[in-house]
Amino acid sequence: xxxxxxxxxxxxxxxxxxxxxxxxxxxxxxxxxxxxxxxxxxxxxxxxxxxxxxxxxxxxxxxxxxxxxxxxxxxxxxxxxxxxxxxxxxxxxxxxxxxxxxxxxxxxxxxxxxxxxxxxxxxxxxxxxxxxxxxxxxxxxxxxxxxxxxxxxxxxxxxxxxxxxxxxxxxxxxxxxxxxxxxxxxxxxxxxxxxxxxxxxxxxxxxxxxxxxxxxxxxxxxxxxxxxxxxxxxxxxxxxxxxxxxxxxxxxxxxxxxxxxxxxxxxxxxxxxxxxxxxxxxxxxxxxxxxxxxxxxxxxxxxxxxxxxxxxxxxxxxxxxxxxxxxxxxxxxxxxxxxxxxxxxxxxxxxxxxxxxxxxxxxxxxxxxxxxxxxxxxxxxxxxxxxxxxxxxxxxxxxxxxxxxxxxxxxxxxxxxxxxxxxxxxxxxxxxxxxxxxxxxxxxxxxxxxxxxxxxxxxxxxxxxxxxxxxxxxxxxxxxxxxxxxxxxxxxxxxxxxxxxxxxxxxxxxxxxxxxxxxxxxxxxxxxxxxxxxxxxxxxxxxxxxxxxxxxxxxxxxxxxxxxxxxxxxxxxxxxxxxxx
Amino acid sequence: xxxxxxxxxxxxxxxxxxxxxxxxxxxxxxxxxxxxxxxxxxxxxxxxxxxxxxxxxxxxxxxxxxxxxxxxxxxxxxxxxxxxxxxxxxxxxxxxxxxxxxxxxxxxxxxxxxxxxxxxxxxxxxxxxxxxxxxxxxxxxxxxxxxxxxxxxxxxxxxxxxxxxxxxxxxxxxxxxxxxxxxxxxxxxxxx
Numbered sequence: 001x002x003x004x005x006x007x008x009x010x011x012x013x014x015x016x017x018x019x020x021x022x023x024x025x026x027x028x029x030x031x032x033x034x035x036x037x038x039x040x041x042x043x044x045x046x047x048x049x050x051x052x053x054x055x056x057x058x059x060x061x062x063x064x065x066x067x068x069x070x071x072x073x074x075x076x077x078x079x080x081x082x083x084x085x086x087x088x089x090x091x092x093x094x095x096x097x098x099x100x101x102x103x104x105x106x107x108x109x110x111x112x113x114x115x116x117x118x119x120x121x122x123x124x125x126x127x128x129x130x131x132x133x134x135x136x137x138x139x140x141x142x143x144x145x146x147x148x149x150x151x152x153x154x155x156x157x158x159x160x161x162x163x164x165x166x167x168x169x170x171x172x173x174x175x176x177x178x179x180x181x182x183x184x185x186x187x188x189x190x191x192x193x194x195x196x197x198x199x200x201x202x203x204x205x206x207x208x209x210x211x212x213x214x215x216x217x218x219x220x221x222x223x224x225x226x227x228x229x230x231x232x233x234x235x236x237x238x239x240x241x242x243x244x245x246x247x248x249x250x251x252x253x254x255x256x257x258x259x260x261x262x263x264x265x266x267x268x269x270x271x272x273x274x275x276x277x278x279x280x281x282x283x284x285x286x287x288x289x290x291x292x293x294x295x296x297x298x299x300x301x302x303x304x305x306x307x308x309x310x311x312x313x314x315x316x317x318x319x320x321x322x323x324x325x326x327x328x329x330x331x332x333x334x335x336x337x338x339x340x341x342x343x344x345x346x347x348x349x350x351x352x353x354x355x356x357x358x359x360x361x362x363x364x365x366x367x368x369x370x371x372x373x374x375x376x377x378x379x380x381x382x383x384x385x386x387x388x389x390x391x392x393x394x395x396x397x398x399x400x401x402x403x404x405x406x407x408x409x410x411x412x413x414x415x416x417x418x419x420x421x422x423x424x425x426x427x428x429x430x431x432x433x434x435x436x437x438x439x440x441x442x443x444x445x446x447x448x449x450x451x452x453x454x455x456x457x458x459x460x461x462x463x464x465x466x467x468x469x470x471x472x473x474x475x476x477x478x479x480x481x482x483x484x485x486x487x488x489x490x491x492x493x494x495x496x497x498x499x500x501x502x503x504x505x506x507x508x509x510x511x512x513x514x515x516x517x518x519x520x521x522x523x524x525x526x527x528x529x530x531x532x533x534x535x536x537x538x539x540x541x542x543x544x545x546x547x548x549x550x551x552x553x554x555x556x557x558x559x560x561x562x563x564x565x566x567x568x569x570x571x572x573x574x575x576x577x578x579x580x581x
Numbered sequence: 582x583x584x585x586x587x588x589x590x591x592x593x594x595x596x597x598x599x600x601x602x603x604x605x606x607x608x609x610x611x612x613x614x615x616x617x618x619x620x621x622x623x624x625x626x627x628x629x630x631x632x633x634x635x636x637x638x639x640x641x642x643x644x645x646x647x648x649x650x651x652x653x654x655x656x657x658x659x660x661x662x663x664x665x666x667x668x669x670x671x672x673x674x675x676x677x678x679x680x681x682x683x684x685x686x687x688x689x690x691x692x693x694x695x696x697x698x699x700x701x702x703x704x705x706x707x708x709x710x711x712x713x714x715x716x717x718x719x720x721x722x723x724x725x726x727x728x729x730x731x732x733x734x735x736x737x738x739x740x741x742x743x744x745x746x747x748x749x750x751x752x753x754x755x756x757x758x759x760x761x762x763x764x765x766x767x768x769x770x771x772x773x
Contacts, residue, residue, distance in 0.1 A: 303679060333680065357679065415642045415673075417608050418635035421601050426632045433755065436708040440748060443715045450722045457726070 021046055023107055023116040031122035031198045034094050037062060040102065042116060043087040048107035051088050054116075058100045064090030094123040124198045137164045137235075140227055140261035145346050148267045151219050152283030152315050153378050154347040159210040159227045159261060165203045168234045170254065174209065175228040182222070183215040183318060185343050213343055215315045216268040226263040232256035271376055276383050280322045282375035284314015284347065289373050289386035297394045304358040306368065308388060311351040312375070317341045321354050322373065327366045331359040360395040367392050472577025476570045479506050483566055492558050493551060499569050500547040503540070506573055520544070532579050540572055600626050607639065616643045634664035641673060650680040658761050665700050699750050707754065711747040718744055 026041040042051070053065055068087045073080065086107070094100070099122050104115045139162050146155040159177075163169065195206040209229075216222060237251035271283070287310070294305040310319060321335045333356065341350030360366065368391040377384050479502040486495035504518050511526040520541050527537040547565065607622035620643045623636050641656035654677035660670045702710065718740050721732050732740075 359679075415645055417611055417639045417642055419608065420633070420635045421604060422635065423600050423626070423631040423633045426627070426630050429632075432705060432708060436712065436751070439712060440715065443712070443719055447715065447719050447722060450719070450726065454722065454726050 021109060021114055023048075023105065023114045025102065025105075025116045025119040027119065027121055029196060029203070031124055031196065031203075032094070033126040033198065033201065033203060034097050034123050035126040036203070037091060037093050038121070040064075040090040040092055041087055042089070042105055042107070043085055044107055044109065044114060045083070045085050046109040047084055048086040048109045048114070050108040052106045053088075054103045054105045056090065056092065056102070058096075059092040059094055062091040062093055064088075064092075066090075094121075097123045097125040099123070122198075124201060126201055137167055138162065138231060138233070138257065138259060140229060140259050142224070142227060142261040142264065144224065144264065144266065146266075147264070148269070149216065150269050150271055150283060150376065150378065150381075151216055152271070152281055152376070154213050154215050154284070154315060155266075156346045157210075157212050157214055157224060158208060161207045161209050161229065161259075162197070162199070162204040163207065165205060169231060170234060171232045171256075173230040175230075177210070177225055177227045179212070179214055179225065180222075181216065181218040182224075183217060183315070185213040185215075185317070185348055187211040187213065187343050187345075211345075213346070213348055215318065216266065219268045219270045222266045222268050224264055224266055226261045228261075229259045230256065231259060272381070276374040276385065278322075278372040278385065279374040279376070279383065280319060282312075282315065282319055282373075283378060284312050284316065284375060285377055285379050287312030287314070287316075287373075287375045287377075287384065287386060289371075289388055291371070291388035291391075293368070293391050296391055297396070298360070299396045300360050300363050302359070304360070304393065306356040306358055308354045308356075308371070309351055310354075310373070313344075313347050313349045314375070314378070315348065316350060316352055317348050319352055322371075324356075324371055325369060326356075326358060327360075327368070329361050329364070329366065331361060333357045360393070363395045363397045365392065365394055472574045473570075475506075475577055476573035479503075479573055480566055480569055483569070487559075487562050487566065490559075492562070495562050496547045496551045496565070499565055500544060503544055503547075503569060503572075506576075507540075510576070532576060536572070536575055536579065539568075540576070543568055543572060600629065600631050604636070611639070611643065614646070616646045619643050620647075632663070634660045634667065637663065638667070638670055641670075641677075645673070645677065648680075650677045653677050654681070655761065655764055662704070662758050662761065665703055695753075699754050704751070704754055704758070707747070707751050711744070711751055714740070714747060715744050 021044060023042055023044045026039075026043065028039040028041075029036055030038075032038050047069065051065070051067065065088045068089070070083075070085045070087070072083045074083070075081070088105075088107075099120055102119045102121065104118055106113050106115045108114075141160045141162060142157060143160075144155055144157050146153075149155055189208055189211055195208075197204050197206045210227065214224075232254055233256075235253045235255055237253035240249045240251050243249050290309040290311070292307040292309065298304065308324075310316060317339060321337060326332050336355040336357075338353040338355065339350075340353065341348050343349075358368075370390040371388045373386045373388075374383050375386070376382075480499070483495055483498040483502060486498055507513065507523060507526075508515055508518055511530070513522060513526065523541055524537055527540070543565070550561070550565070603622050603626055607619040610616075610619040610622065620640060623640045623643070626632075626636055637656050637660035641653045641660060644650075644653035644656060654674055657670050657674045657677065660667060661674070664670070699707075718737075721740070722737070725732060725737075
């Protein structure tokens with residue numbers, strides 16, 4: 001299983017590689033003059049070796065084969081690409097005029113052989129007559145695909161601008177051409193694709209700048225008007241001198257010229273009579289007619305979607321919705337027309353969809369009849385009739401109030417103005433909204449805080465021991481507050497006095513003892529009365545004694561001791577507080 | 582000159598203060614089937630910051646007559662926001678949809694439920710209901726802090742959920758309304 005997967009994997013990668021790689025042939029000038037030097041280039045997007053050149057006996061090989069290897073890495077958006085290409089180039093010149101085929105060359109890439117396809121180059125004889133060259137440096141040519149046609153038949157007109165090689169165009173102004181008595185569909189032109197052409201021994205660059213599909217609207221002799229372009233370009237003027245490399249430098253001469261193509265006539269014929277009954281001026285070829293329906297069983301008052309799709313090549317984009325005979329019990333709305341045509345090289349293709357909405361008013365069985373549509377076929381020069389399918393429609397009784405009334409009547413009845421005068425300010429609506437949101441959120445926050453408060457309160461009652469501890473800590477902290485200040489002030493004597501005072505004060509307040517009766521005997525008495533442990537009692541008394549002594553016998557580490565005593569006092573108060581009921 | 586200006590001022594003031602007059606004028610224009618001018622009159626009322634369901638309704642009707650069904654439907658929708666019980670308006674929306682050839686795409690059942698539910702009340706009444714319910718809840722919780730156990734926990738949770746539901750309903754409605762009203766703004770800017 002694993003092995004199989006592995007094989008599959010290798011097969012896959014291999015096939016991808018094989019598809020991508022191709023040995024391409026390129027020639028920089030085609031067609032070329034016999035006097036011109038051309039570059040022949042073979043290139044492949046991989047590292048290739050063992051290049052077997054084609055026989056080049058028909059040419060003078062001026063240089064080559066020169067092989068180049070090019071590798072580039074690029075990283076765009078974290079995607080790293082590695083581009084490798086191998087090129088083998090020749091510089092050639094033809095021996096004689098004529099068409100020569102460069103047969104296939106081959107190259108090896110990782111053991112596999114790749115062959116180039118044969119390539120034909122045309123060589124035209126050069127005319128060294130300089131006087132003739134100056135006549136036609138730039139011109140426009142206009143070509144029509146047909147000149148003898150029927151009304152409605154489409155043909156194409158192409159305007160080409162021919163520019164002699166070496167002319168540098170500075171400025172151009174194209175005048176729009178309008179075609180009278182023709183319907184025009186323009187084609188977008190790829191400006192980058194320039195052709196090379198040789199006319200009378202002069203090499204031209206040919207720019208296609210206008211390509212239109214025309215549909216004649218009137219019979220008789222029609223004129224295709226000339227196209228006009230104003231151009232200014234640079235030509236070489238007088239010799240000005242020589243530059244430092246001893247090359248001649250010329251004055252630049254800007255020539256502006258208004259170019260016009262020749263106009264020509266188109267002979268437009270009338271369509272043969274008699275025209276058939278269902279002919280709607282459609283001329284073309286390969287027309288087809290189809291109908292679609294979304295349902296044949298429904299209740300009255302509901303809608304049927306009925307489509308007619310007209311497809312073909314010709315003046316289809318000019319076709320209008322044609323009259324159809326639907327049953328009288330149907331309400332028919334104006335069709336929704338979708339144009340799905342595109343413009344080809346010589347004519348317009350595509351389809352046009354007429355979408356009808358039908359609403360049967362009452363129950364019953366109806367038929368949508370088959371509709372006929374005729375067009376004039378250019379190829380056979382005959383009328384052809386097309387037909388749609390017939391549909392049977394079963395209408396049940398509906399429960400809508402559309403039943404007896406047509407929708408148009410309903411719309412008339414419904415389309416009456418209301419006359420109530422109940423203006424409110426638009427801002428009022430927004431105000432309401434604002435107030436609502438503000439009040440809602442404040443109330444909501446209040447609610448949430450109440451809930452949180454509730455939960456908090458509940459927790460308090462649930463855990464009494466913790467609660468007691470918390471309370472007594474509070475009391476202890478309050479008691480030793482003044483002592484704490486003494487620590488900060490580093491007042492040693494005062495500190496012990498304060499601690500003693502706070503302990504006595506706490507005891508007095510806790511058990512309601514008058515200050516005159518404060519004594520250690522009383523401490524043990526009250527502690528046992530209140531069931532506070534013996535240990536705590538001892539600790540309490542010890543701390544008081546300790547404080548008394550400490551006042552008179554200070555230890556070496558005052559600060560440490562103060563803090564310890566403070567903590568002990570706090571701890572004792574907390575313990576006493578929690579242990580009493 | 583000065584007099585002219587004061588007159589102009591007077592005329593302007595007169596215009597701006599009588600939305601009813603403009604409304605009636607638009608009505609008469611409609612009867613003369615000058616729909617576009619009628620629309621301008623209604624828009625004038627809206628520009629003055631006043632609105633009513635009937636203004637939107639009438640705009641919808643005017644656009645219907647001009648066969649601009651998309652716009653017409655939009656205005657009927659607005660009318661329905663201000664006055665959800667207007668059955669005629671609902672029918673007209675259906676008609677517009679027929680004219681536009683836009684079929685109602687089948688909706689999930691809960692969506693229609695939600696729609697019906699949120700259309701039960703006008704938006705202002707929804708506001709009141711929501712505020713009322715949250716105040717009740719607030720009072721109940723407050724009472725329960727003072728005297729324990731007035732409402733049970735479960736009832737409290739249910740009430741809270743109901744409150745949030747109201748809030749969500751209102752928010753959903755607001756969003757939809759905003760969308761409908763903004764749609765028109767876009768249309769106007771395209772037209773201009």
